[in-house]
Amino acid sequence: MASTPRLKIEGLSVSRGRRTVVHDVNLSVMPGDLVALVGPNGAGKTSLIQAVCGLMKPDSGLVQLDGADLSTLGPRDRARALAYLPQDGTVAWNLPALEVVALGAAFLEPDGARARAMAALEEVEAGALADRGVAELSGGERARVLLARVLASEAGLILADEPVAGLDPEGQLLVLERLKARAAAGQTVVASLHDLSLAARFADRVIVMDRGEVRTDGPPAQALGPTILRDVFGLTGHWLDGEDGPVLTLKRL
């Protein structure tokens, strides 16, 4: 392939304490892809995302962003290259939403960061929340503000850990639509998701992890085939033709 992958991972293994939580993972993701990272609890999704962010030190292996080794990037270059949306969305102080979003572009001058922050808030239909304190927002509103924070960075790679957890259906669709739109515009999105139906609907590609390893990696219909659904998730699934593309319905075995 001619172009450089946005994210390339080779032979990556990560441990928490003595336990290996990511084992020999290889993958590469191209610009413009929205990749869903799925798998049961404890599959290693969060650890993989954190290792790519440089938050966990790998035991072995290589992480490259746009061809550059992650470990050679300084904090500022890294922040321009990747944005991380963690699962835990707490903000310690009751900062105004706009200020929280502007932290996403903290590597810019304050005025530039605020301009981007306002645009990002409007992108997630939360422009009206700009001056509100984040502690006074509902869970759904806060999730939008925190998503806007990673959008404001305009980083090439967005890593989102469970970005739709705890959101109502409208909120879930909004978050995934925005991430999809950013991918369509050339950014790369890797999002861990528990909802396989949403993963099937929005992702260009699904990576299934189980016990620290990548079990399969491919287009949704292929990656979420009957064997994987049964062996990894203990489910059976049916693919239906929906208005917006194929829809996956699930049942316990």
Added chain:
Amino acid sequence: MTSSRINLMLALTLAVALIAALTLGEVGLDGAQYAQAFADPASGPGLILWQVRAPRAVCAGVVGAALGLSGALMQGLLRNPLAEPGVLGVSATASLGGALVLVAGAGMVTGAVELAAMAGAGIGAALLVAFAARIRAPEALILFGVALSSFAGAATALIFNLSPSPIATAEVMAWLLGSVQNRGWGDVLWVSVALVPAAVLAGLSAPGLKALSLGDETARTLGLPLDRLRVLALIAASLAAGAAVATAGVIGFVGLVAPHLVRASVRADPGRVLVPSALAGGLILVVADMMTRITPTDQELKLGVFTALVGAPLFALIAWRAARAWRV
């Protein structure tokens, strides 16, 4: 209200409080005596005003500012509205450092007590930051602070216990109760020498404190040299707390209450809260020192005793509110 307006307002109020503090003392001065004090600083009234009352009031102001700054820094660093040098044991580790030097008989060596107190504060604050980096629950940090405080208190008590000299023990005890009584311009200078670099380092660390609002991990991905900023904030908090303890003993709760009072006026920004917290801390302590002097007791109330009596219930109130916020 913009932060420069709140800062100006606090600075003006602090100036008024300092002037009011100059009018308070054991000896009543009349108008003519004030005029004489201004005209001739070496006269009797001049000495009372410029060598007794003024250094005491200014000392209360700078010690309060150091405590307010230290509290605001620790709250930002640890992302916890209950953090402050007294509650989390940093004053206790600073006291331990100072007590060691005093009991060892090196109290007369210039700067020895101050440096030992700052080193003690630094060790205490570093332990807290190391703990907070590993344990996320904000309540757990308070418990760790209680343990640290108790341990440093016990070690200080052990020093008293084993000290051969009851005079040295009494000296350390009196110092630990917290007071700015009989402090001179030399003491003011000492706190200021530590406070100026602390303020500069605090200012440099402000963007890091704001980033830390999002949690340690997210903050690391925002492109700021977080480790360096955190170390700067830690050194600043230790310098300020250590200088305050070395000069005035343990004065609790000012570092807790000052940031709390001004936080809303800067929209909760842990970087912008630093300056108004220092000013509010100075104001609180100048007023508190006046209160100790006008309270009619045989022995003058110690400042540390007074701030603890007023501050502890306030701490309980703030803890109550914070615990409710953590639950959601």
